[in-house]
Every structure is written in C-alpha cells, then in structure tokens.
Amino acid sequence: MTGLWTAIRGPAGALLAALLLGFLVVLAVSDDPLLSYRQLLFASFASGANFALYLNRAMPLILIGLGVALSFRAGLFNVGGEGQLYAGAIACAAVGIGLPHLPAPLLPLAAVIASALAGAAWAWWPGALKLWLGVDEVVTTLMGNFVALLATNFLVTGVLRDPAAYGATSRLLPASSWLPAIPGLPNATIGLPVAVLLAVLGWVVLFRTVWGAGLRAAGSNLRFAEAVGIRARRDVLSAMALSGALAGLAGGLYVLGIGHRFEQNFSPGFGLMALTVALLARLHPLGLIATSLIFALLLNGAAYMQIATDVPRSLVDVLTGLLVLLMTVEPGRRFRRAVTS
C-alpha cells in the first residue's frame, strides 16, 4: 500500500497543484468561479448523454497514451501521436467509404486494420530514420504531425468530401461499419472498453513478457541490450510502429464509433494531451487508465463550463501546459538525477 502511495504521490500532487493554479485563474476572470469549477469537474456525470461523451473522449487518450508509454519505455520520444491518430482516422474512413459492399463483420474489421496499419506506418519511418541513421525522432515526428494533418485536409476536401456538408467533412460511413454502443449507454461506443483492455494487455506485455523486459532494457541502454544478445534495434522499431498503430487505432475507433465520418477538426489536440496523460501516469499502462479518465473529465467538463459560465474552455489547454511543467519538476526526480550524475 505504501508502494502505491509513493507512486501516485507525485502525479496527484502535480494534478492538484495544476487544478489549484487553474482555480486562481478562474477566480480572476469569472463572476462565478465555484460554478465554473463545479461544471468542469462534475458536469460529465449530470446526464447519461454527458457521461457517454465523457467516456468517448477518454478512449483516444488511453490508446495514444499507451503508445507514448510504449515508445518512451523503448527509448524513443514519439511525439507524433496527433499525426498518427489522423493517419489512422483517414485510412479508416477511406476503407469505410471505398468498400461499402463488404459484408458487415468484415467492413469494420478491415477499417480497423487499415487504421492501425496507417498509424504504424506513420510512426515507423521516424523510428527507422532514428535507429538506422540517428535522425532526431522528436523533430521528425513533430514534422510528421503537420504533414499528416495537411494530407488528411487534402483528402477530406477532395475525394472523400461530403458535398452536402459544410466544411472539411467526409461522407458518412455505411451503417454496417459502425461500432455498437456500451449496453445501457446509447451514445458511448465500445471503443473505451477496448482501450482499457488493450492497456491491461500493454501492462502484461511490458512487465510480464520477455519481449517487454528486453524492450525496457533497450530503452534504458540500447548498446548494453545489444551486447547481451537482445535484438534491441528490431524490437525498438517494432515498439515504435506499435505505438503508432495504437494512435491510428484510436483514430479508427473514433471514426467508426463516434463520428461515423472523418472530420478534419475532430481532435482537440488528443496527441499532446495523451503525452501529458502518459507522463502523468509515469509511463505505466495501468496508471494511464486512471490519468486518462481524469483528463477526459477536464476536457469534457470544460465544454459545459464554457456553456454555463463565462470561462472559456481553453482553460484546459492552459492546465495541460501547467501540468506538464509541474510533472517535470518533481523533487524526487531531481534528487535521483543528482545522485546518478
């Protein structure tokens, strides 16, 4: 029990500090700061519809965050989650719109596989450039984000565009490809339970398999891992591709379960938020479920806060930035660095 407390003490402190700082901001700008924060934290539970929307928003965070955890554990900084999410979403929409006559169980399956493959491809090339040539993966994955968003914009305003809809929106996918809802929650897609299952599976793979142990060894010291016979380079590259596949899958599940079409602005910045969520969970797949649920609460609540009060929803973006900064300055980590360096 004390072990758990030690593990969550830092992240919980950072979260509370960020919320407190955010409250000071709200106090300064709002006529009714208490109502603002009540909406931010509790409006997601006010009705079944709100709650379903909340669960839907947690799904991409868990999946992309899991990918972040996997790549960071393997020693690669994949900060291209947003681009991989978009690659997956557009591939899923393209399959759904392009192959409408596939029989029902095959169509969503093909679309989901396409989304994972697209995301994996979009993470693979920065990983390969890093491992083969030493090209900095932080810069290449960030560049990849911009390129992916431009490419999806080209497709969704071109071949995939819905001529009847306003803006950058694709045609509707055939209903045979839509994912079912969670029983009892009509608007909540089964994407969230899938994401939670994958996170548990991710924990098993990372901490209870030989491959995961080798990966973590490679993440802390690639040359050492190679020297003791782990085929580290290949494993790290697969982890990178897998990380992209998870982000791509998030895009696919979003299109099939929530949007039923591709919309260019469907993500409120899930990629960088998922990075925050993963860091907050200290790159632990199970902790990630909890931090994603907390973060989705803020993300979803901010929309209700903006409607009910005079505080804009971008407060959450400010909180995200504060949280990342607070996370990096944990006193414990500073001590550890001082000892090892």
Place this chain on the structure above:
Amino acid sequence: MTAAGLFAGAALSQTAPILLAALAAMFTQRANILNVAVEGMMLAAALAAIAVGQASGSIALGVAAALGVALALAGLFGGITVGLGADAIVAGLGINLLASGGTLFVLEEVYDSPGGLRPDNFPDLPALQGQSVIVLASLLLVPISAVFLYRTPLGAALRAAGEDAAAARAAGISVARMRLLSVLLSGAVAALGGAELAMDKLHFFLPAMTSGRGFIGLAAMLFGGGTPWGTAAAAFVFGIAGAAADRLQAWQVPSEFVLMVPYATAVVALTAARLRAIARLRPAAVRPVRPTDVKPLAEGDPA
C-alpha cells in the same frame, strides 16, 4: 521590381522567422539543450506584439512586449530545466502547450474572439527596400552571434559548458549560469521571430500561427551543424524552398502540398545531415583494416 527581385524578397520574408527560430535554437544547442520551446515562445511573443501594439499604437512597445513575454517563458523553461533538472524536451513541449493554451485563453477571455486578433489599423514596422527592420536585424544577428560565440570570453564559456560540463566546471565556469544565459538569449531571439511573423505585413494574430516554424528552425539549426553561418545557410534553404513552393500554386498544385514543403524539407535535411556525418566517420570507424591497406614504405617515400 524584376521577377527575380520579387522572388528574392519573398524568399527573404519566408527565411527571416525561420532564421530567427534557428538562431534561437542554436544558442541553447551550444549549451547542450535541445530547445523545442522556441515554437511556444514565438507564438506567445506574436500575440503580445499585436495586443500591445494595438493598445498603444506603438511598434516599439509591441516589440518590447514580445520580448517580455518570450523572456518570461524562457525564464520558466530555463528555471525548470537548468535549475530543477527537468527533461528539456518534455519541459519544452510543456512550454508550447502553455503558450498555445494561454494565447487561446487570452483571445477568448480578453478579446472574445477565438478566431484571432485583427486590429483595424496597426502601425507598420519601419522598412528598408520593402524588408522590415526585424528582417534586417535577423541578418545582422548571424555575424553578431558568430562573433559572440567564437570571439568573446562569454561565448567561449557558453560553448565550453555545452561541450564538456565537467571540464568547464573545472575551469571555473558556472555551467548552470551559462545554460540559463543561453536559454534567455534564445527567448529574446525567438521573440523577434514571433514579432516579425505577426507585425510585418500581416498585422494580425491567429491561434497557432507559428505553425511549426519553431520546429523547422530547430531542424535548420541541426542541419546547419549548430554554427551561425551553417544555421543561416540552412534557414535560407528552407525559406527559398517555401517561396519556390508558393510559386507551384500557379500550376494548380493543391495548397496542402505546397504547405508541406517546409516540413518535408526539414526531414530530408536532417536525414542528409546524418548521412553526411556517417559518411565522414565511415572509413575509420567501420571498415576493417585489410593487409593491402598497409604498404611497406619504399626507399625514398615521404614518411
């Protein structure tokens, strides 16, 4: 003006913000900090420049506000990376999130216009030959930073802190102070980049208007090998590529592909830089010495 002159002007306009971002990243790189926070510092500076320039009607105050905001962010970044030992990449991304969230929050809360801030009339930056003073300043900054880094004791100390912290410490240099200095220099230069982006010609601020120029500057710096002249040359390659891509639109190339050019150039450039470095290392590091390589010295051969 001739067509070539127009193109040169367009290329220079595209180069200036990238050059400033690249120089900003260069200062911290020489102190061994990979600075992804340039993007956020530029963005916050751009909003400050437009907001204060609009309120005061003064160019000078707008630029001063840009400097103030970017230096505050740089101080925060330097404080937690240098002072508290935080990971520079994660902290830099945190600064970027804070800047993008903060600018959006200010737009919504203060100006009630999440789409951007477009003052009705905004003073022009003083210009020479159609290029603003900030563009000219960015060009002057290249030799200035070369002199600073290679011809002054402070610049030498900064580089020493980056290249070998332990040796620098032994030589009596305060490594932490040098790193903090590099981050603050980087903030000041990034502020100019943000001010140039928003105040020159456009006269408005849009959310996320830096659109990755900070990262492209970072790539240009890495491509240029972290030296002032190399970095400047790389920034010009990016600026010329951007201006050339704009011309493609005349041939019905979709705008998305035109806009992709700088990002794709960054990836290609970084790959090329690594290939170059590896090619340089290869003969000694990888190829085993074969017996035929060692020829016995013949009589009279120069040793």
